[in-house]
Amino acid sequence: MRLTVIGTGYVGLVSGVCFADLGNHVICVDKIADKIDRLNLGEVPIYEPGLKELIEKNVKEGRLSFTTDLESAVIQSEIIILAVGTPSLPSGEANLSYIMQAAQDIASAMDSYKIIVTKSTVPVGTNEKIQNIISQHTYHPFAIASVPEFLREGTAIKDTMNPDRIVIGSSNEDALDKLISLHSPLTPNILTTDLRSAEMIKYASNAFLATKISFINEIANICEKVGADVTRVAEGMGYDKRIGQSFLQAGIGYGGSCFPKDTQALIQIAGNVDYDFKLLNSVVEVNKDQRFNVIRKLQEALGSLSGRTIGIWGLAFKPNTDDVRDAPATEIIQNLIERGALVRAYDPIATSNFRKEVDSPSIHWSESALEAAAGCDAVCLLTEWDEFAQVDLTELAQCMNTAVMIDGRNLYNKEEIEQSSFIYYSIGRPSVTNIGDKITLLL
Missing domain, CATH: 3.40.50.720 (NAD(P)-binding Rossmann-like Domain)
Incomplete structure (x- = not known):
């Protein structure tokens, strides 16, 4: 398949490189000319084990390229993947200005039917807004899909090539068929659903993992006071298949670009529909103090x-x-x-x-x-x-x-x-x- 990936951050760059390694032809696009220049010189703007070697391999074999020319990339591709940043606003909500601008740019460049996939983490209902924006700027047919990412920095290539599951949200049967075909080499665990559920799965997954981290840190604080060893406690808990071993490592809390941003965004999403997410508010408070x-x-x-x-x-x-x-x-x-x-x-x-x-x-x-x-x-x-x-x-x-x-x-x-x-x-x-x-x- 011919793909364009818009955004060369962790998600966009790793996804694009891995799709190329599966045999697809991938064009990675970014507005930042210096970043594209560096990539074309063989330099990698982020540190991710194994990424540089995978880029070199797929560029050499002609399946991967980098450009600032979004219009040309869109025209050459049948699937367009949105992987631009959605940083937090002061309110905790996701800043959607970059993704909305990218949607408008895609629409202006379209010359035929395209499948437009959102891989960026976006609030529930965002893909419908993307659909409306594109409809306003093109008369060409298109389909919208949400395929959230679940990669972890430091193991991003492994997570992309060996995912626990793939979630595809769309109401378009053609888009679902093509996206299932694109992802089927990665895992048989492919869940198809509606757009809003796909968007919510991403937030709910990260919020649950953040909750596990804050929970075990609270247990660790109690262990210190009663003389127990949280590493043994966590091990004992983890053998229960309903709980599992992962994300039960006590420490000084989570950080990074996903958990803090996504927990705050989900709290704000709940607030926008007049729901007080008490549990997640406590998770954030515990993490800040830890x-x-x-x-x-x-x-x-x-x-x-x-x-x-x-x-x-x-x-x-x-x-x-x-x-x-x-x-x-x-x-x-x-x-x-x-x-x-x-x-x-x-x-x-x-x-x-x-x-x-x-x-x-x-x-x-x-x-x-x-x-x-x-x-x-x-x-x-x-x-x-x-x-x-x-x-x-x-x-x-x-x-x-x-x-x-x-x-x-x-x-x-x-x-x-x-x-x-x-x-x-x-x-x-x-x-x-x-x-x-x-x-x-x-x-």
Whole structure:
């Protein structure tokens, strides 16, 4: 099939590349000329494992190209995929200006029947608005479909090529048939539904996963008070098939471009129909507060943070991505600086992006984990990069002023810490300090 993908962010670029790898001819379009120029030079504007190699392969084999010429791309394709951004407005609602402009541009370029697919995350009813806009700007026939994405940054290619399910919303039988054919190489689990249900499935899925994260973090906070181990609790819960193991890792909360935006948008969608989504409001409140457990644990270990030097390990919102949108590190570092602390920060990939969001004379940007920890009164692990699990804890303790660690992702196990000299605080597990041969619990 011949496809055009409009938008070369995470969703658009990964989707376009993966569709090309399935044997389709794909044109990726973006208004940002510099981004297209970089892609045509073989540079990838986002960090995603395996993406660069897949782009090179499909460009070389003639199935993938990049352009700013939307009109030409639309004319050459039978399926047009909308994958532009829908960032949050101050109200929490999704900003639909980019997607509505793209719809108008598509309509103006159409020369024949097209299937227009929305892959961007949009509020319920948006595809009907897209349909109305296109109808106003073209006399050519077209079909509208909603095919929400469920990929995760860091595993986006795997998620695209091996999805749990594909959701296709449309009332047009021809569109449904062609889109089922397009996606059938990926999975037999294809659900067809109406447009509004497809739009709602995306929001409901992300809101439920965010709820699981906030729930296990609340359980972790209780575990700390009663002396239980949340990792064992979560394991015991996860064996129940009704619950499952995924998204039960206690920590400092979710971040990124999806969960925060989508939970707020769903709360706003509910509010627009006079429904108070009490549960989801609580999920958001819990998540906002959870990241400040790091500050509370630092104060418990060190007292006043004024004049203290704190190492920060991890700036991306999760490992294997350079995305720092709504990363817990942002608020944690800002809070530390407000309290008079000096910060030594390190991330294997995301430092450059983070510095665009947060920069201060109080921050030393380090080139390695050990450099970030050197001379520090404590180290806070905020992103569970594999690199941090490989650090020699004895060497780490020796380079620090005080061997205090706040493990915000429960990366280290009890045995590793007991063999070290660290005063160690984790999330929802008994924290330990080694005093000679004696292990003292810090609850």
